[in-house]
Amino acid sequence: MAQFTIKDLARKLGVSPSTVSRALHDHPDISEDTKRRVVAAAEKYHYQPNLIAQSLQKKSSTTIGVIVPEIRHHFFSTVISGIEEVAYEAGYIIMVCQSNETLAREIVNTQALVANRVAGLLVAISTETTRYDHLKSVLKRGVPLVQFDRVVEELETSKVVIDDYSAAYEAVMHLVRSGYRRIGHLAGQEGIALNRHRFEGYRAALADSGLAFEEKFLVPGGYREEDGRRGAEVYLAMDELPDAILAINDPVAVGAFSRFREAGVRIPEDVALVGFSDTPAAALIEPALTTVYQPAFEMGRTAATLLLEQFVTEGRFTPRTVTLDTELLVRGSSRPKGAAWA
Amino acid sequence: MAQFTIKDLARKLGVSPSTVSRALHDHPDISEDTKRRVVAAAEKYHYQPNLIAQSLQKKSSTTIGVIVPEIRHHFFSTVISGIEEVAYEAGYIIMVCQSNETLAREIVNTQALVANRVAGLLVAISTETTRYDHLKSVLKRGVPLVQFDRVVEELETSKVVIDDYSAAYEAVMHLVRSGYRRIGHLAGQEGIALNRHRFEGYRAALADSGLAFEEKFLVPGGYREEDGRRGAEVYLAMDELPDAILAINDPVAVGAFSRFREAGVRIPEDVALVGFSDTPAAALIEPALTTVYQPAFEMGRTAATLLLEQFVTEGRFTPRTVTLDTELLVRGSSRPKGAAWA
DNA sequence: ATCTTTTTCGGAAACGTTTGCGGTGTCGTT
DNA sequence: AACGACACCGCAAACGTTTCCGAAAAAGAT
Numbered sequence: 255m256a257q258f259t260i261k262d263l264a265r266k267l268g269v270s271p272s273t274v275s276r277a278l279h280d281h282p283d284i285s286e287d288t289k290r291r292v293v294a295a296a297e298k299y300h301y302q303p304n305l306i307a308q309s310l311q312k313k314s315s316t317t318i319g320v321i322v323p324e325i326r327h328h329f330f331s332t333v334i335s336g337i338e339e340v341a342y343e344a345g346y347i348i349m350v351c352q353s354n355e356t357l358a359r360e361i362v363n364t365q366a367l368v369a370n371r372v373a374g375l376l377v378a379i380s381t382e383t384t385r386y387d388h389l390k391s392v393l394k395r396g397v398p399l400v401q402f403d404r405v406v407e408e409l410e411t412s413k414v415v416i417d418d419y420s421a422a423y424e425a426v427m428h429l430v431r432s433g434y435r436r437i438g439h440l441a442g443q444e445g446i447a448l449n450r451h452r453f454e455g456y457r458a459a460l461a462d463s464g465l466a467f468e469e470k471f472l473v474p475g476g477y478r479e480e481d482g483r484r485g486a487e488v489y490l491a492m493d494e495l496p497d498a499i500l501a502i503n504d505p506v507a508v509g510a511f512s513r514f515r516e517a518g519v520r521i522p523e524d525v526a527l528v529g530f531s532d533t534p535a536a537a538l539i540e541p542a543l544t545t546v547y548q549p550a551f552e553m554g555r556t557a558a559t560l561l562l563e564q565f566v567t568e569g570r571f572t573p574r575t576v577t578l579d580t581e582l583l584v585r586g587s588s589r590p591k592g593a594a595w596a
Numbered sequence: 597m598a599q600f601t602i603k604d605l606a607r608k609l610g611v612s613p614s615t616v617s618r619a620l621h622d623h624p625d626i627s628e629d630t631k632r633r634v635v636a637a638a639e640k641y642h643y644q645p646n647l648i649a650q651s652l653q654k655k656s657s658t659t660i661g662v663i664v665p666e667i668r669h670h671f672f673s674t675v676i677s678g679i680e681e682v683a684y685e686a687g688y689i690i691m692v693c694q695s696n697e698t699l700a701r702e703i704v705n706t707q708a709l710v711a712n713r714v715a716g717l718l719v720a721i722s723t724e725t726t727r728y729d730h731l732k733s734v735l736k737r738g739v740p741l742v743q744f745d746r747v748v749e750e751l752e753t754s755k756v757v758i759d760d761y762s763a764a765y766e767a768v769m770h771l772v773r774s775g776y777r778r779i780g781h782l783a784g785q786e787g788i789a790l791n792r793h794r795f796e797g798y799r800a801a802l803a804d805s806g807l808a809f810e811e812k813f814l815v816p817g818g819y820r821e822e823d824g825r826r827g828a829e830v831y832l833a834m835d836e837l838p839d840a841i842l843a844i845n846d847p848v849a850v851g852a853f854s855r856f857r858e859a860g861v862r863i864p865e866d867v868a869l870v871g872f873s874d875t876p877a878a879a880l881i882e883p884a885l886t887t888v889y890q891p892a893f894e895m896g897r898t899a900a901t902l903l904l905e906q907f908v909t910e911g912r913f914t915p916r917t918v919t920l921d922t923e924l925l926v927r928g929s930s931r932p933k934g935a936a937w938a
Numbered sequence: 939a940t941c942t943t944t945t946t947c948g949g950a951a952a953c954g955t956t957t958g959c960g961g962t963g964t965c966g967t968t
Numbered sequence: 969a970a971c972g973a974c975a976c977c978g979c980a981a982a983c984g985t986t987t988c989c990g991a992a993a994a995a996g997a998t
Binding site for chain 1: 599642644645646647648649651652655657659666667668669670673674676677680681684689690691692693694701707708709710711712713733850854875876877880881882893
Binding site for chain 4: 599601602603613614617618621645646647648649650651652653654
């Protein structure tokens with residue numbers, strides 16, 4: 255019932271608690287013989303070290319905190335999977351919180367994780383997050399922090415991102431090469447760096463192709479399927495549809511996709527579609543969605559790795575930002591204009 | 597840099613640490629006046645209680661552990677989302693581990709969580725898990741445990757599940773009513789209770805419909821898309837295909853779906869398909885997949901709620917198992933035999 | 939004015955570890 | 969024979985809280 259502690263073990267063996275502790279940690283001051291006895295006894299009595307006590311004394315825990323907008327989203331759960339993977343290998347365990355895209359909850363979450371004395375923090379900010387006091391305070395406390403995906407650039411932390419600008423640029427270039435000319439963009443909120451970068455890549459590609467940027471074809475929204483549907487709605491109300499659309503992510507693309515289909519708009523004959531890979535569903539719709547593949551799992555792995563590195567670099571440490579490669583997966587939804595059905 | 601503790605606060609205020617602690621917890625022994633002073637000072641110096649120390653002294657933490665086969669799977673990440681939701685509301689934070697479907701890692705995970713002195717444990721076992729010593733040991737230590745989805749029935753814990761038997765039964769009945777007669781089953785491993793129940797529901801529905809159970813149409817496999825593809829392969833090698841298939845879950849159904857399509861087999865004209873809802877992709881394929889909807893988010897919520905309830909019921913407590921309702925979402929992939937295209 | 943009650947607080951131990959420091963005992967060297 | 973070196977281990981403090989047990993001061997009762 256009550257906990258079996260190191261003291262109990264010591265009593266059973268007739269040695270001191272310090273000896274037990276040292277034996278368990280393979281300290282050189284302890285003879286091989288007693289080490290064996292201690293380990294054997296620990297085994298026998300199912301001794302389980304109390305990590306809480308250990309953390310208190312060491313002033314640092316063996317858990318790392320993770321904050322994401324929503325756990326259930328495919329992209330983030332994949333990232334978390336990656337994080338857990340390397341955390342596990344390194345003997346850490348992860349505490350996961352979701353902000354539900356609200357700043358208030360994100361703040362509560364960071365406080366809770368700090369209160370739990372996590373060794374470090376991995377965060378992707380919410381869409382509402384335009385003030386960063388909570389993150390700055392984490393930094394000031396000296397808690398290692400690395401941002402991923404949704405990062406705030408002016409914060410001096412390690413970051414892992416994709417090259418949103420180039421990815422969007424390439425996606426649009428692909429559309430242009432495929433014969434599309436009136437290319438719209440289902441964008442995200444302007445505040446988020448990621449969204450801005452994708453927009454800028456989109457715009458630059460238009461410019462570099464000698465195409466005009468049409469304000470009305472830029473329709474901002476959120477990250478979810480319903481936002482895509484709403485966006486499609488906006489396009490449908492226009493005199494003339496764009497002939498291609500770059501969506502801020504897959505759910506939005508899929509939402510637009512189904513709304514368009516309902517309206518009898520053919521993909522890609524009437525309008526081509528390109529997304530950013532948040533979901534495996536993209537490959538299954540008909541025609542399959544052309545999409546920018548984002549290495550979510552790998553993003554989680556590297557973010558965690560960066561954090562672990564920061565743990566060991568005592569004292570002076572310089573933030574690194576690693577940019578992961580994306581890949582444009584060309585599929586049916588952006589078939590060259592006028593091409594026959596596959 | 598160094599931590600600002602309750603002692604520091606006490607020193608600043610010229611009172612004892614005990615007084616500060618009591619003031620912060622609104623203890624009646626403390627005058628309103630000093631309470632105000634303490635709270636104000638705590639605010640001023642950004643005092644953050646050390647939950648680690650608190651846990652050590654209280655001998656119980658405010659974190660709950662979660663173990664799932666794989667975080668990245670849509671079903672489980674949705675469950676986790678639900679868990680986090682109610683945990684958050686109750687002031688708990690969750691530690692999440694994945695077993696990667698291996699028993700070894702599941703064992704390590706439970707030990708790590710116990711070592712971290714979680715207040716309770718929420719687990720869905722791996723496919724490999726046929727011995728339960730690690731879970732029994734958790735129980736013996738008196739750590740509250742509730743199982744969800746993949747449960748081991750002989751363990752005396754609260755459980756939250758769906759009625760797999762009935763769900764499979766209804767799904768097959770639906771197929772029969774739609775005119776299908778040679779109904780196959782892409783099953784999971786036999787060891788898992790959940791798989792067995794679905795199989796039994798399937799078999800009972802056949803029997804009650806006066807249809808013969810054909811051994812060869814039962815093809816066991818795993819939970820992933822590739823298992824579905826492999827299963828389709830098996831069917832394709834037969835002289836005669838089944839005219840409908842109940843898949844153990846959506847990924848498997850989707851896998852079979854795409855393999856069949858590659859082989860020129862039409863869905864549902866040549867073979868109808870029904871899945872168990874693990875993924876949103878089911879609604880997007882063409883034709884859309886008929887599937888048994890499982891309330892994953894709700895499952896997470898109730899599992900966490902059950903655990904929280906168990907926290908307060910000191911002493912005598914009787915395990916409850918709650919069965920969540922499913923719903924058969926009838927879509928194109930099981931269109932009545934011979935019916936025209938929508 | 940003394941005694942009892944109440945209010946308000948402090949001392950100290952405890953939760954389970956780790957670790958600096960010091961203390962034995964043994965052995966080899968001179 | 970004496971001394972240093974070394975191997976091995978125990979004491980006690982510390983990590984930041986909470987809480988039992990009193991104790992002092994204030995208030996009320998007689």
